[in-house]
Amino acid sequence: MRREGRPAPGRVAPRLVDVAEEAGVSLATASRSLSRSVGVSEAVAAHVRAVAEQLGYVANVHARTLAGGRTSVAGLIVYEIGDPYFAEIASGVVRVAGENGWSVQIAHTEREPSAEAEQIRLMRAHRVGAIVLAGSGYVDPVMEHEAGRELAEFEEAGGRVVAVGRHHMRCDAVLPDNEAAGETIAQHLLDLGHRRLAVAAGPAHLTTIADRLQGIRAAVARYGLPPDAVPVAHAPFTREGGRDATRELLDAHPGTTAVLALNDAMATGVLSLLRERGVSVPHGVSVTGFDDIQVAQDLAPALTTVRLPMSEIGAAALDLALRPPSARPRRRATGHELVVRDSTAPPAPRD
The missing domain is CATH 3.40.50.2300 (Response regulator)
Incomplete structure (x- = not known):
């Protein structure tokens, strides 16, 4: 017994024209339905796809491309x-x-x-x-x-x-909810009592960084603190970038009590440098990340961060x-x- 939707052994594989004829539509409509292109109602497209499945039709994507059409x-x-x-x-x-x-x-x-x-x-x-x-x-x-x-x-x-x-x-x-998420993570630290914040940020020319910083500064301003007083160090969006940014921040602002990294990869670098310098986390310096990648919960200590549904x-x-x-x-x-x-x-x- 052959499987439903597959041509029997020895039979020629069904063509697009066979699908169109069986479905009672034009060749163009059959093609658009199967490629999910615009210009065909969902009801008609669903009918054509059901007929194609019943006949065991398999689209020849290569032929469609050679003919000038788009692939799925x-x-x-x-x-x-x-x-x-x-x-x-x-x-x-x-x-x-x-x-x-x-x-x-x-x-x-x-x-x-x-x-x-x-x-x-x-x-x-x-x-x-x-x-x-x-x-x-x-x-x-x-x-x-x-x-x-x-x-x-x-x-x-x-x-x-x-x-x-x-x-x-x-x-x-x-x-992505970058500005609001930046405000949320800064608010968390401010609610804990931190006032000497610093930011390990990615490249300054990215709108993601500008948005996340805007959210952080909005939270800081709400506490009556001057937003521009929060030092920011820009570095690549990597673990090494996090290390470099933290080194710059702590050397210039040794009283920092919390470092906000603007992605979780940078946060791993922040933790690495603090550990190298013998600074306890979180009791010496608190650290936050951004995005909540899967490894964030496995770091030591596990990383406080803000989750974006990537x-x-x-x-x-x-x-x-x-x-x-x-x-x-x-x-x-x-x-x-x-x-x-x-x-x-x-x-x-x-x-």
């Missing part, structure tokens, strides 16, 4: 695939792709704006059906102008684009990309959650 492949562009932040976003993109019969092509740019534009051009050449651009935008919009132009041309040609964490691009976007962010981005375009760019915000662990405590009494 989503391009995901991230800064660094080895960074847990982007790895978790990628997991959400891959999950939604699998649920919808798509696959994912991943590229990374190492935070180089020119590399973003080049990767977008490569993905356009491979005729991907959608592009998700994940990673912070730039404070100076000129830095992402070339990538923005490539994406606009891709959309004009029928592709779908969604950006994660980009303010300046005119496309659908998922915007996997859900990736899922939401591709979900938007698979929807028909709207007249105006859509913006989808995410929530955040304070996760209090062992790396924060009230400051030690001063002598």
